[in-house]
Amino acid sequence: MTLNIVAPKSHVAATVISDWEIWTLTPMGFSSDKAIAFLQDVSTRMMRSSACREHAELVALAFWLREANTRHILKAYNESSYKALGTVVHFTPANVDTMFIYSWVCSLLTGNKNIVRVSSRSGAVQTLIVALLNEVFSFGDYRDIAQRNLFIQYQHDTQEGAEYTASLCIDADARVLWGGDNSVNALRRFACKPRCRDISFADRYSACVIDAGTLVKEDTAKQAAATLLKDIAPYEQQACSSPRVLFWLGSRKSLSQFFGQIESGVDRQADSAITTKNEQLITAQSVQLVTEVNQVIIGGAICVIECARFEEGLLDYHVGRQVLYCQCVDTLDEIAESISDRLQTLSYFGIAKQALVKFIGQPSITGIDRVVPLGRALEFAPQWDGYELISQLARRVVIE
Amino acid sequence: MTSQAYQDRYEQLLAQDMYSLNTAEKEGALLPVIQALHQHHKLHSPAYSRLVQHYRDQPDTIEDVPFLAVRLFKLFSLSSISDDDVFRVLQSSGTTSQTPAKVILDRITSARQSKALVKIMQNFIGKQRLPLLVIDAPSVLKNKALSARAAGIQGMAFFGRQTVYALNDDMTLNTDALNSFQKLYADQPVLVFGFTFMVWTCFLEALKAQKLSLSLPHGALIHSGGWKKLTDKQVDNPTFKREVTRLTGIPRVHNFYGMAEQVGTVFVECEQGHLHVPEMADILIRDPYSLAVCENKTQGLIQVISSIPTSYPGFSLLTEDVGRVLGQDDCSCGRSGKYFEVLGRLPKTEVRGCSDTQVSV
Numbered sequence: 001m002t003l004n005i006v007a008p009k010s011h012v013a014a015t016v017i018s019d020w021e022i023w024t025l026t027p028m029g030f031s032s033d034k035a036i037a038f039l040q041d042v043s044t045r046m047m048r049s050s051a052c053r054e055h056a057e058l059v060a061l062a063f064w065l066r067e068a069n070t071r072h073i074l075k076a077y078n079e080s081s082y083k084a085l086g087t088v089v090h091f092t093p094a095n096v097d098t099m100f101i102y103s104w105v106c107s108l109l110t111g112n113k114n115i116v117r118v119s120s121r122s123g124a125v126q127t128l129i130v131a132l133l134n135e136v137f138s139f140g141d142y143r144d145i146a147q148r149n150l151f152i153q154y155q156h157d158t159q160e161g162a163e164y165t166a167s168l169c170i171d172a173d174a175r176v177l178w179g180g181d182n183s184v185n186a187l188r189r190f191a192c193k194p195r196c197r198d199i200s201f202a203d204r205y206s207a208c209v210i211d212a213g214t215l216v217k218e219d220t221a222k223q224a225a226a227t228l229l230k231d232i233a234p235y236e237q238q239a240c241s242s243p244r245v246l247f248w249l250g251s252r253k254s255l256s257q258f259f260g261q262i263e264s265g266v267d268r269q270a271d272s273a274i275t276t277k278n279e280q281l282i283t284a285q286s287v288q289l290v291t292e293v294n295q296v297i298i299g300g301a302i303c304v305i306e307c308a309r310f311e312e313g314l315l316d317y318h319v320g321r322q323v324l325y326c327q328c329v330d331t332l333d334e335i336a337e338s339i340s341d342r343l344q345t346l347s348y349f350g351i352a353k354q355a356l357v358k359f360i361g362q363p364s365i366t367g368i369d370r371v372v373p374l375g376r377a378l379e380f381a382p383q384w385d386g387y388e389l390i391s392q393l394a395r396r397v398v399i400e
Numbered sequence: 401m402t403s404q405a406y407q408d409r410y411e412q413l414l415a416q417d418m419y420s421l422n423t424a425e426k427e428g429a430l431l432p433v434i435q436a437l438h439q440h441h442k443l444h445s446p447a448y449s450r451l452v453q454h455y456r457d458q459p460d461t462i463e464d465v466p467f468l469a470v471r472l473f474k475l476f477s478l479s480s481i482s483d484d485d486v487f488r489v490l491q492s493s494g495t496t497s498q499t500p501a502k503v504i505l506d507r508i509t510s511a512r513q514s515k516a517l518v519k520i521m522q523n524f525i526g527k528q529r530l531p532l533l534v535i536d537a538p539s540v541l542k543n544k545a546l547s548a549r550a551a552g553i554q555g556m557a558f559f560g561r562q563t564v565y566a567l568n569d570d571m572t573l574n575t576d577a578l579n580s581f582q583k584l585y586a587d588q589p590v591l592v593f594g595f596t597f598m599v600w601t602c603f604l605e606a607l608k609a610q611k612l613s614l615s616l617p618h619g620a621l622i623h624s625g626g627w628k629k630l631t632d633k634q635v636d637n638p639t640f641k642r643e644v645t646r647l648t649g650i651p652r653v654h655n656f657y658g659m660a661e662q663v664g665t666v667f668v669e670c671e672q673g674h675l676h677v678p679e680m681a682d683i684l685i686r687d688p689y690s691l692a693v694c695e696n697k698t699q700g701l702i703q704v705i706s707s708i709p710t711s712y713p714g715f716s717l718l719t720e721d722v723g724r725v726l727g728q729d730d731c732s733c734g735r736s737g738k739y740f741e742v743l744g745r746l747p748k749t750e751v752r753g754c755s756d757t758q759v760s761v
Contacts, residue, residue: 274688275746278720282469289447289476
């Protein structure tokens with residue numbers, strides 16, 4: 001396979017990457033009305049398309065792309081002067097079909113030119129997004145944007161692919177690198193300009209914490225269950241921000257009660273693939289072989305593996321598929337012993353924000369970049385993995 | 401050390417005529433053996449004992465018997481014997497997956513496997529040792545690590561004499577060997593053995609391509625190894641059989657279902673095209689969404705139970721194969737017990753991790 005420009009479809013590029021016109025064009029302005037309008041148009045079309053509306057993640061994306069939201073995101077930067085960096089190259093992942101859009105949007109809003117390499121393994125959602133982008137790119141109004149934003153695909157694990165990657169890296173002003181630790185390291189080995197900025201999203205995992213004491217009322221327990229499912233059901237739980245671990249502030253008994261209760265409310269066949277239960281069994285049995293497991297609850301939609309103590313090494317056996325490693329704890333502080341800087345998002349239920357602020361404040365906590373209420377783990381924000389994407393993807397100009 | 405209780409019960413089971421017990425009698429005979437295996441592995445396999453630590457003391461029915469996901473044998477080395485007692489380590493072919501399964505055998509388990517295989521196969525091909533044509537290359541046995549392919553051929557060699565290999569080491573037809581085999585044995589019963597996919601591609605298709613045919617009108621072909629690659633080529637069992645008979649004259653073709661993780665207890669296809677469950681094994685079909693046992697005729701994951709292994713805790717395994725029980729005790733071939741069919745495999749599970757943006761170098 002050679003290199004494919006998937007959007008804008010009509011774009012004709014030179015055969016050699018370093019000859020592409022995009023490198024020579026001037027960037028757009030920071031926070032340009034045109035970029036905002038473009039995204040609003042994509043949003044409107046997404047909302048109108050019945051095919052898109054079938055996917056919850058596209059509904060969420062469409063909502064996020066609205067003018068009101070993008071202006072809100074940019075508001076914090078109105079006071080100072082920012083300019084685009086130049087050309088940003090994005091290497092995006094396959095596990096979350098919408099991810100490539102979010103980091104690209106941040107870069108578009110700061111005025112950069114962008115080359116986004118999208119995965120050739122992604123599914124229907126990516127296809128829908130690409131089709132919509134192509135539609136909006138074709139409007140005469142957005143010619144400037146269409147010239148400055150390319151979505152490409154190529155087989156990266158070939159000699160030819162490595163050459164493409166090398167050419168893209170050598171001229172980039174910033175690289176957005178999604179991937180596991182190995183992929184990010186491999187990409188960073190490609191030579192780049194001395195001032196090129198790397199924004200790396202490497203291997204992370206996420207956890208949630210639920211205070212069992214707050215679940216006495218049946219309604220509250222139901223709400224907790226619904227929000228928990230909202231965080232772990234999409235993308236087969238393979239997004240980095242989907243919790244894979246549950247710290248349960250409460251007893252083992254209350255844990256099994258809670259999961260016993262929620263199973264009855266879940267339509268187990270609707271959402272799950274034919275392979276899911278077998279994969280859950282493999283994970284549960286593997287974990288049992290390597291650590292002390294107190295109980296396994298596998299009958300329902302969520303497979304719960306209650307470990308005497310959670311260790312990050314156990315994540316090697318986690319392949320998504322609605323599996324939660326659980327550890328019962330007496331206090332929030334107990335969590336600190338099991339986690340490292342690999343922990344990205346901590347979603348919570350039944351715990352006061354104040355207590356969390358205090359908890360995170362401890363110098364010994366080196367991980368956790370996001371703490372959000374349960375149910376919102378997958379909501380993308382321009383603050384991600386500890387980065388503030390808008391300012392990272394722009395040059396701050398000081399005028400005195 | 402194998403418990404006496406297990407040993408005695410297993411011998412009793414093996415002494416039965418194969419396929420003579422009906423389903424109810426069968427469970428009565430098999431369950432005590434399986435219970436003894438459960439206790440044996442709890443005692444001798446730390447892994448098994450961890451897996452069943454929250455399980456009650458003893459399964460009361462075959463359905464209650466705990467099962468291990470078959471993939472665990474790819475991820476872990478599971479053993480119920482000391483390292484000194486390891487006789488050989490069997491490796492699954494690993495053709496469809498990259499990591500082969502590892503099955504640890506001691507002498508006694510290995511001997512039990514061979515004996516069981518003989519007992520089962522005799523029911524289909526008779527007690528006499530026959531001239532054997534192996535649809536493979538002789539080099540397959542030379543590899544030091546015992547592959548499932550080599551183990552299968554070694555197992556079948558018990559039934560053969562004057563073994564001839566049909567293929568050269570480069571997997572082309574050894575036409576000289578085939579010609580002399582045919583010349584010597586065309587008028588008498590012979591046994592032909594091979595792996596389903598190789599029989600098709602390296603033997604039948606090769607004969608066809610070279611416009612050759614054989615005449616072994618008293619032969620029987622035994623083959624195994626899965627249909628996946630043939631299904632991709634749109635070759636089903638009837639087509640396979642028809643082509644065998646057309647190109648080789650062999651009238652009897654028996655497929656069997658078995659796996660490296662449970663060598664010995666194989667499920668052989670009868671004259672009606674049904675796979676039969678022998679006395680010393682059982683199968684259950686489980687709903688892939690709940691793992692609950694399914695009714696007969698309903699499709700699900702195949703759980704295989706074998707009374708043989710004492711050296712590794714693999715006597716009850718949930719496979720990734722899909723099948724269904726077609727009936728019990730009433731197959732018109734006359735054999736008692738359950739009979740079933742294999743319909744394919746679970747689709748390959750693709751994990752789309754974050755880690756695929758670049759191959760590591």
